Amino acid sequence: NPRLHVSLEERRSSCKHPIASRLFDLMLAKKSNLCVAADLTSLDDVITLAESIGPKIVVLKIHVDILEDFSLTKIMQLKEVARAHEFLLMEDRKFADIANTVQQQFHGGVYRISEWADLITAHPLPGPEMITHMFGDSSSDSRRTCGCVLVLEMSTKNALTNEDYAKEAAKWGLIASDVVTGFVGQSAPQSDFPGWVQFTPGVNSSSVSGDSKGQQYCSPAKAVLERGADIIIVGRGLIKSPDVVATAETYRSEGWAALTQRITN
Ligand code: 6AU
Numbered sequence: 001n002p003r004l005h006v007s008l009e010e011r012r013s014s015c016k017h018p019i020a021s022r023l024f025d026l027m028l029a030k031k032s033n034l035c036v037a038a039d040l041t042s043l044d045d046v047i048t049l050a051e052s053i054g055p056k057i058v059v060l061k062i063h064v065d066i067l068e069d070f071s072l073t074k075i076m077q078l079k080e081v082a083r084a085h086e087f088l089l090m091e092d093r094k095f096a097d098i099a100n101t102v103q104q105q106f107h108g109g110v111y112r113i114s115e116w117a118d119l120i121t122a123h124p125l126p127g128p129e130m131i132t133h134m135f136g137d138s139s140s141d142s143r144r145t146c147g148c149v150l151v152l153e154m155s156t157k158n159a160l161t162n163e164d165y166a167k168e169a170a171k172w173g174l175i176a177s178d179v180v181t182g183f184v185g186q187s188a189p190q191s192d193f194p195g196w197v198q199f200t201p202g203v204n205s206s207s208v209s210g211d212s213k214g215q216q217y218c219s220p221a222k223a224v225l226e227r228g229a230d231i232i233i234v235g236r237g238l239i240k241s242p243d244v245v246a247t248a249e250t251y252r253s254e255g256w257a258a259l260t261q262r263i264t265n
Helices: 008-013 018-030 043-056 072-085 099-107 128-133 163-175 220-225 244-264
Strands: 034-037 059-062 088-095 119-122 147-151 180-184 197-200 231-234
Touching: 008 018, 018 088, 018 180, 018 197, 034 043, 034 244, 043 059, 043 072, 043 244, 072 088, 088 099, 099 128, 128 163, 147 163, 163 180, 220 231, 220 244, 231 244
Parallel strands: 034 059, 034 231, 059 088, 088 119, 119 147, 147 180, 180 197, 197 231
Antiparallel strands: none
16 A cells, blocks of 8 residues: 555645644654543543643544533633644544434534534444535535544454445545545555545554453554554553553654654665
8 A cells, every 4th residue: 555655744745634734744743643542531631631641642532422521611621732732632423323413413412522623533334425414514614624534444353344344435535535534444455545544543552462342452563564554542551551641652652663664664
């Protein structure tokens, strides 16, 4: 896959979505391809974590529906931290319904995700109509302020996201490239479009096998060199560690070294 060896500067110039270009800019400026999955149940704790590891990461990923203390005021505080430390905020909502429903889930309800998320995940399962219509009509600001990240492949054992599914879904993503910023995947070949970013979860240096609930792990180097990750997503490998700042620095340097090595080879 030619995307894997193209420089980040060149890939940045082929981006069709402003959030994708911003992400390449942040990676280059911070020498980081680390996304932390802040899977905590308190938004206050997420904010504290973000303040400490902010300089090391390019994306902070949350699951807004596991927060017990969610408020729009607090999420805007997190957004301030993101602005100060220059990272993007990803809501891992994994939409998977008809466009009419997803549109309401994205813009409305308690969370009003489109008002604060820079990146939003979605399953391509319902088809391309959902991807294009979830943002609303062509005048909707969120089409440019929030990038859709398609979950093409999952990290879990026995996932149904096989090669055919991922390939077909990647084609839809390219059709909707005005809103799609990249994809979540475990292997490189789904798309050789250089302006898309591959996010790879299931990264953990201390556990090589997985958790006891179907999650499968690999190291940062393997994710980048063998699986095509541009951005590594690290959750429990970091948030459960006793020194999150030191651990963030270790993942940042390992992930970045692997990415530089892949590009120059
Ligand atoms: O490192 P962990 O296992 O603690 O956390 C992994 C994070 C979690 C999952 O919801 C998410 O990555 N994830 C995703 C995403 C990002 O969409 C897809 C997938 O296939 N596997 C996975 O773990 O927040």
